[in-house]
Amino acid sequence: MLAGCVQDYLVLWISVRRRGRSLGQMVRDELGATAGVAALVGIPVIITIVIAVLALVVVRALAKSPWGVFSIAMTIPIAIFMGCYLRFLRPGRVSEVSLIGIGLLLLAVVSGDWVAHTSWGAAWFSLSPVTLCWLLISYGFAASVLPVWLLLAPRDYLSTFMKVGTIALLAIGVCAAHPIIEAPAVSKFAGSGNGPVFAGSLFPFLFITIACGALSGFDALICSGTTPKMLEKEGQMRVIGYGGMMTESFVAVIALLTAAILDQHLYFTLNAPSLHTHDSAATAAKYVNGLGLTGSPVTPDHISQAAASVGEQTIVSRTGGAPTLAFGMAEMLHRVVGGVGLKAFWYHFAIMFEALFILTTVDAGTRAARFMISDALGNFGGVLRKLQNPSWRPGAWACSLVVVAAWGSILLLGVTDPLGGINTLFPLFGIANQLLAGIALTVITVVVIKKGRLKWAWIPGIPLLWDLAVTLTASWQKIFSADPSVGYWTQHAHYAAAQHAGETAFGSATNADEINDVVRNTFVQGTLSIVFVVVVVLVVVAGVIVALKTIRGRGIPLAEDDPAPSTLFAPAGLIPTAAERKLQRRLGAPASASVAAPD
Template sequence: MSALVLLGIAIIAFVIAYKVYGGFLVKHLDLDDSRKTPAHTMKDGVDYVPAKAPVLLGHHFASIAGAAPIIGPVTAAVFGWIPAFLWIVLGSIFIGAVHDFSSIVASIRHKGKSIGIIIDHTMGKSGKTLFNIFAWLTLVLIIAVFANIVANTFVAVPEAGTASMLFIVIAIVYGFTVYRNNFPVIIGTIVGVALLLLSIWFGIKFPLVLSFNQWITILMIYVIVASIAPVWILLQPRDYLNSFLLYGMMAGAIIGLFFYNPTIQLTGFGGFKTNLGYMFPVLFVTIACGAISGFHSLVASGTTAKQIDKETDARIIGYGGMLIEGTLATVALITAAMLTKGDYAAAIGNGGPVALFSTGVGSFLEKISIPHSVGTTFTSLVVSAFALTTLDTATRLGRYIFQEFFERDSANGSVAKNLGTNPYVATIVTVVASGLLALSNWQAIWPIFGSANQLLAAVALLTVSVWLAKIGKNNKFTLYPMIFMFAVTLTALAQLSYKNLTLADAKLSNYVLGGFGVALFILAIVLIIFAIKTLKKAHEEHKGFSV
């Protein structure tokens, strides 16, 4: 079968879903542009900053994309391209996009605060405390994983290190010229993207060769600064400009794919049990960001909701952003599915998922007159740039969550300041914990990260379901996906925790990760109990309404 058929089915399904199911969600979430968003009512020039929909979509998409929608589908292709493809398409439409969209809306209605604060309002302070612990532990895992991905990529492709450092400088200049000196956005964007392309050329000419530990140190210092700096100076402009690189890579890959027209050669169904484990639950936690990811809810309620200009923008940014990511995941799957089983196994063993994807996209770009080596290097640079984006966004979110955990109301109703709410303390504690974990065995971190991340998605869906029930609205479109995600992730987390804690040659890192898993499992169960009690109470308050 032609890979174009696979891509065509995905794109058509996503377009129809955005129009039909996206419209259904707009109605049931009651979006209204007459309501002022937190970006306006709480504007502070640091975190709460109104952004136009295209700019915010760029930031949001760059933050949620990273390397996960590439690594997940390529890795999960071992189960066969059919189950992987079905999970990407159906998961994106009915679970992932709903999760992202509803998380943004719920946060907007709660002053742009995180899922933890929404839990506080719906399930009480104990629920908020448990969630903040849960979310912070998950973010520490995420930061550790992506620090490893970025550092390893920079070691393997030193050109990416040079280019990524230059990207940061360009973003800062863009932030000052456009946001502080009112330079025209269109002209600034054209110049900014041109400079990004120039920095890629510069990186190829002058690669920055450093060791893994050196890159980890540099990255940890960088994310400390990026976490505290105002969003307009780095986060917004860097993510916005970088999004054009990803859009360009995706567009080039799709156009090249039409000319290449590869045939699907990989096995359609690779078996219910593979070297990764059983299809249920492993497939559903391996392909995370390409179908649903709990990290998205933290981005949605942590940074995106603070920048939404008007409520209806949530549809294109939340629902649409996830469908774009589903398209990227489909392209990633095709780069694996066009290989034979033997070639796929060899590629995974030699270079890993990112190298396989970069080589595949390089082959597509070659069909539109871009040399294969240039296309492969460019793709590697783009992937590393977005992994870096996820890294500093996750650090900022970790800082928010840490501060919220220590927030206490003062006598006059304002938030009392203490050591825990200090942004510098919150950032340093988060980064030090993540950095230490990043220096351990990252291959062992990835499976736990996947399970914890997807469990976070289940908790976010649970939170939105409770919120909708409490205000008397239908919540079935979040409730049913939530039940499925809890079934998947609790099973996966239990299996992985047991494996790490019972290994005959277990190392300290295995015990730490096993302990992480047990802690997350227990916290999730307690939150479920809190939610069930709240749902029952909401059902009694809204007679005749089914929750």
């Protein structure tokens, strides 16, 4: 509310007033060339980590799950059908096509159970994590170069309505089922910093680990460069920018509830890294029972029965958060609708719903990163200036290839990481995401000061200071901590020493190749941590200098474009007002169409 909503709305407003420029380009325009170069180079690197970890969540949720893979695969032809329907058959009928799409999605989820129990379905759709990685990389490239109306926009419609509808259903389920909170108010691991899921102290890692509903730099990236190109008029910014983040905050509360109602032994069975459970129900039971949790101990049979109840072969070490939310959602909703017989349906419905909006984030992020790289390279002039024209297809294809190669490489590192990709990459993801938010809040604060509203600069300024305190502290610990479970470079040094000593097994690595993997991965993660901090510090220092110069009357002028009167008619909100409906009837326009008329 006080940080995320403010950031999303104001970044959207600033970008709209600059004809939809990307965040990196706005840093260059408002803070100067030095900060601009740092941002235009650093932000694509940061967003690479964000996209890779989000894709990793999908991989962890869908690996060896033919039901889930089939359901998600079907969303692609459904989205393309919706895009063609809106483009050629019924232009402007967003609600109509969304209802059709949701119906087809539900059919895909129901059909997934039948497909998963056929021999050909199990063979085709029971995919390994590495195979899923390559499929996601291919999908990300295709989604980035295809027209927005064909795939990205219809997926946005689907994911938005499904997200809001599902969370509303969960809220009703909470009221009807009256679930009991199983999680303690304060975990025994909160003070020790050696929890079985993530290592590190409560501050700062709590604030960079929980991403849903929190301040997000990824939101700022999409609100600049992508969302402005989809708006029909400025009046729609508040409900999309501020209202969208409020909706996500509600989603976060419900998601927290679904995790908190799970039996704590099953929760840690789902979320403990593979290096502790060895992906075995027996080993997982032994490990989880040794954590000293309250409640009855879990048995291997209990774990296997829990997996079978949701139509899965295993739930051991299904890290990433998506399986936990799906399991909690199934646990809650089957008590309200359908009983035990529908528990598996609810689980896979939740997996489909989560993967759908995460994939929307992946393709939108890939496209946004493509725009940023185009902007950055276009600043060199010459033939590269053509890259700033998004309709130049060779440039779009080349920049998209660079982006998917970057995040695809990190994704493959995470999937093959012996330490568990989620457990090592997620803290870096959280830091990167929050540092990106720090860049966005710096731009917002400077623009507010430049517009002569110094007395209101505290509104983005306070969230900026808190964000920097959290993320820079977390970065310091990941870079310099002597604890190998926290510090990347300490961990790197330990495994490098084992590598040089010719060890064939060390820590979680069971062979020499895995030791080499850890050495490489920790080097990459540690280096990226340093790069992220340097980029953000350069941008923030430049922002402070520009702000002080502006207060003294010697600042860089605003790069805002002159406002242009709208030639489109569209409702300001989701539901047209009486006056808007009257004008729509007079113009003979559908409720969500854009037609030539004064705003």
